[in-house]
Amino acid sequence: MKSRVLFVFSPFQKILLVLIGVILVGTIFVSAYSITAHPERVGEGLRKADPAPTNIEKKAKNSFGVYEDIGRLRAITSDVPAISLVITPYFTYPVNDSAFFEEIVQKKRQMRSIILEYFALHSKDELINMGENAVKQELIVNINAALMLGQIENLYFNEYMFLN
Secondary structure, three states: OOOOOOOOOOHHHHHHHHHHHHHHHHHHHHHHHHHHHOHHHOOOOOOOOOOOHHHHHHHHOOOEEEEOOOOOEEEEOOOOOOOEEEEEEEEEEEOOOHHHHHHHHHOHHHHHHHHHHHHHOOOHHHHHHHOHHHHHHHHHHHHHHHOOOOOOOOEEEEEEEEEO
16 A cells, blocks of 8 residues: 655745744743743733722622612714714612712712713823823712712722723
């Protein structure tokens, strides 16, 4: 029986295959080294997610509730052309303060407007340079200015994502 040769490579093709193999193996080793040598830097540029609303309620042990009925908002920035931003804000409130809770429920639309107007006044670069925590603090001030019976202290984002 004769053996058949399936592939016949020229010297140039052999050199290219070896080069591709070296690059592939090198990439794998460099990636593995950077992940194992500096695990604290993995995902460094990514957004740190806020705690889930159910986790906040468990930690508060019935003294604070989580108001997440504002829902998912699609805001636009002041950029030209405008850039869309998806945010899902929520915050804590004292469970035993029923008057404050009623005010929050009644002013849900107003709070949505405050948040959407805030993002419409800023460009994507401004928001990124300010940082998520500064944005939250300014939103807390703006929302609290509209509330009469109490104040929110912490604002969280379940989603905070720019769309291209």
